[in-house]
Amino acid sequence: MQPTDLTGLPDGVPEHLAEQGIEELYPPQAEAVEKGVTDGESLVASVPTASGKTLIAELAMLAAIERGGKALYIVPLRALAGEKAREFEQFERYGLSVGVSTGNYQSDGERLANNDLIVATSEKVDSLVRNGARWVDDLACVVADEVHLVDDAHRGPTLEVTLAKLRARVPDLQTVALSATVGNADELAAWLDAELVDSDWRPIDLRTGVHYGQALHLDDGTTRELPVERGEAQTAAIVRDTLQDDGSTLVFVNSRRNAEGAAKRLATVVAKELTSGQRAELAEVAEEIRADSDTETAETLASAVERGAAFHHAGLSRTQRELVEEAFRDRLVRTVCATPTLAAGVNTPARRVVVRDWQRYDGDSGGMKPLDVLEVHQMFGRAGRPGLDPYGEAVLVTDDHDGLEALFDRYIYADPEPVRSKLAAEPALRTHVLATVATRFATTREELLEFLDGTLYAEQTDETGRLEQVTDDVLAYLDANEFIERDDGLRATETGELVSRLYVDPMSAAEIIHGLREADAETTPLGFYHLVSRTPDMYELYLRSGDREKYTELLYERETEIPGSTPSEFSEGEFEDWLSALKTAALMEDWTEELDEDRIAERYGVGPGDIRGKTETAEWLLGAAERLAGELDLDCTTAVRDARKRVDYGVREELLDLAGVRGVGRKRARRLYRAGIEDRSGLRNAEKPVVLGALRGRRKTAESVLAAAGHPDPEMDDVAADPDAAPDEAETTDGGGNAGGDGQASLGDFE
DNA sequence: ATGTAGATCGTCTAGACAGCATGTC
DNA sequence: CTAGACGATCTACAT
Known part of the structure; x- marks a missing residue:
């Protein structure tokens, strides 16, 4: 079947697809069309990664829009929302509009209601429905990407309920569910009253196998020599071998530390093969990484990148992750050692994939637990770049003979597990x-x-x-x-x-309400940080050795600042959780005391990405607390709002006003304050040389900041920086605050 | 006294969605 | 009911 055979699409689309180089639809795509996706028929497509699922979804959505309805594309990750929307924008020239909606990003321009095609996360869709979005009734087609994630205990039920709700609300809603190959695609199809396309077809060949001893044992029964040198790890030998064939390798490991450790070691392997031109380009990327953050994590990453290797995990900042992904796609970085972040995230394929660790620590089961077949297959699926590599190769690694056969049975020849609903919890x-x-x-x-x-x-x-x-x-x-x-x-x-x-868990809301009612004049921001940190919506910080004593001591020192009553030290789990929440609250306090990022990272043993993640969640929950306090007409509303704003900006109380000015963050606000500018009106009326001096002579910055503050004449030409206003860098290193610091600042701060 | 291989012990463990109203250095 | 990799420290023994 050819694109030009397609009917029911907006004018020009079939030709457009043909121009894109699609001569012939892939077999699963053709099957989907035969089963009626372009006629509004519901469909479950259970096919491997990179075998053209997106086009199936596009055909369904375009046809639905052509029939006069809206289409909704549900993604599992925020990062994917942007990526997919960009992909769909190619069709905007045929008269339809694409919008994105996620928690941190709302499409600008026309409201969502005016978009024909909307991309959103499942939680956002759920939230929009809860908040009464009218356009839901105009939907003609919903696409659920990676629908096998309904199996996920935490986020699966949301996707499941959202789909059920949309289908119950909109009669005859076309539902297209895209899934990895799973054990029970037929059950999914039965649930959604949908046709089924269940296929193993792939556009490029995928060879899987296990490396053992001096050879690669492949799934077709063949064996290929792949020698390991003395003192060399198997993974290093595989990376070296791939490099000789001019390919890149993606290595999946089970912990952040292992990712960093492996990247460090593999860097020495890759470094041997680099040209001086590549070295220079890599040095530039390394510099960008260092510029983004001066944490130890950043330094470790930069020094690996300089030698052509990198690691990738959730402790990295957004920017660092993107830099690594981009450098890997550009074949500058030739090997990336990653935790599962990369398997589920954006498109980063490689010639070879090595799944080095097939077990992962699981606290609930008290030890190492083997990965699901589905999860390993998803990682395997990252092997082979369509149109670029002749084939992809995905391997596991073992060093004992029994392991060879065991891994073949467990992962190579095994079928993925069936998807099971986790709703009844x-x-x-x-x-x-x-x-x-x-x-x-x-x-x-x-x-x-x-x-x-x-x-x-x-x-x-x-x-x-x-x-x-x-x-x-x-x-x-x-x-x-x-x-x-x-x-x-x-x-x-x-x-x-x-x-x-x-959109908070009712249990979080109950805890927050209870705590807010107990808040009094002694409650400090730390107390509110603790309140939201002990909620089930906040992911707990791990208590390391020594932390127990440290935070127990801190707890008794500052107990009165925390609303609610401390659980007994003898009720093991609860007390532990209370301490863990205190650790998170202490991190939040350091952040709002303007402690530098690298100091926080060091003190709590986290990466820059974790700091961002924690403050983002805390800010969201404090926002909810603020609304709840307002609704219940509690005295602490203002105090909660201040605490929320301080987390949002990462500043002490005196900078709240300044940091609210567009273009002014925690660093600039502090510099201006030190130069004697204390608030927005102070900025508006400030002497230009002082402002310029405080902002270290950056004219553009100074102009936009003044304009944002409402200065009548922000023009900075011919203004000389006042040297007295220039910040003394030595003082900026440490905000001086710590967990035992001056948390009393806002004592008695209620209305 | 110094050096070092190897035993022993202790530590630590993946990820990431959401409200609301706008923009870091 | 359940683990295992890594790094720091200690020990035994050779020189």
Whole structure:
């Protein structure tokens, strides 16, 4: 089948596709068309990565738009939302518009309601529905990318419930679910009343195997020599071998430390093969990495990159991750050692993939747990760049003979696990039951159960009554916390409705409300940071050895600043969680005391990416706390707002006003303040030489800052910097604050 | 006394969504 | 119910 055979698409699209070099549809794509994706037919496509899933989705969405409806594309990651939207924008010339909506990014220009094609994360879609987005009723087609993620215990239920809700709300909604190859694609299709395309077809050949001894044992039964030199790791030998064939290698490992360690060692292998031109280009990338952050993580990464290797994990900042991905795609960095961040994220294929570690620590099961077949296959799928490599090769590694056969059985010849719904767990149902009631989607227990009957869980379970039981437990919980009322039917209280719209876990909301009610004149920002940090929506910081004593001491020192009562030291788990939350709160306090990033990273043993992640979450939760405090008319509303703003800007109290000026962050605000400019109006009326001096003579910066502050004449030409206003760098290194510092600053700060 | 291979012990462990209103150095 | 890699420190023994 050729693109020009396609019907039902906007004018010009078939020709456009042909011009893009698509002569013939891939077999799974042709099958999808035959089964009716362009006629509004629902479809589950279970096919390997990089075998043309995106085009199937595009055909479905374009046809739906041509029929006069809207299309929604649901992605699992924010980073993918932008990437997909850029891809879809190629069709804007055929008269349709593309919009993006994620938690941190809302498409500008026309509101979402005016876009024909919307890309969003599953949580954002859920949130939009909760907040009453009208355009949902105009949908003709939803696409769920990576639908096998409904198996994920944490985020899977959201995708599952969102799909069920959209389908229940919009009659005859076309549902296109794209999945990796899984064990039970037929069940997914049955759930979504969809046709099924289940295929192993790949555009380029993928060879898989295991490296053992001096050879690569491949899945087709052949063996290829791949010698390991004395004192050399197997992975190093594989990287060296790939390099001789001018290819790149992606190495998956099970911890951040291993990723960094492996990158360091492999760098010596890659460095031997570099030309001086490549060295120079790599040095530039390394410089950008150092410029982005001066943490130890950044330095380790930069020095590996200089030698053509890199690591990739969630401790890296957004910029660092992108630099690594880009340098790898440009074949500058020839090997990347990564944790699973890279397997699920943006498109970064390599000639060879090595899955070095096939087990990972899992606290719940108390030891190392083998990775799922599906997960390993997803990593394998990163091997081979379509149109660039003749083939891809993905290998596991073992050093004992029994392991060779065991790995073949476990991962090479094995089928992926079936996808199982994780909906019937309290944490998942808490939030979705509340939302369903709050939006009046269900007004009785019966309607609620009827709705839940449309989920994958109901499709899969044999255990009658389980979902009903958990639902009743959840309803009782929500009732006890006054989020819903159960007189005649179900109804959300005003608080309950707000909680649903704020998108926080009801249990977090309950904890926050409880804490806010106990807040008094002694409560400090640290106390509010602790309150949101002990919520289930905050991912806990790991307590390392020595931390237990350290934070126990800190806790008793500052106990009165924290709202709520400290759990008994003898109730092991709870006390531990309390300390862990205190560690997070202390990090937040250091951040708001303007401690430098590298000091924070060192003190808490985290990377720049973690600091960002923590402050982002805290800011979000403090925002929710602020709204809840307002709703309940509590005295601490202003104090919470200040705490939130301080986390947002990363500044002490006296800089809040200045840091609110566009173009002024924590660093610039502090410099201006030191030069005697204390707030926005001070900036507006400031002497230009002083401002210029404080901003280290950066004319452009000074002009835009003055303009943002509302200065009548921001022009900086012919202004000389006032040397007295220039910051003394020696003083800027450390904000002087620490966990035991002057947290008393806002004591008694209530209205 | 000094050097060093090898045993022993202790430490530590993947990822990332959301409200709201606008922009870091 | 369950682990294992890595690095720091210690020990034993040769020189």
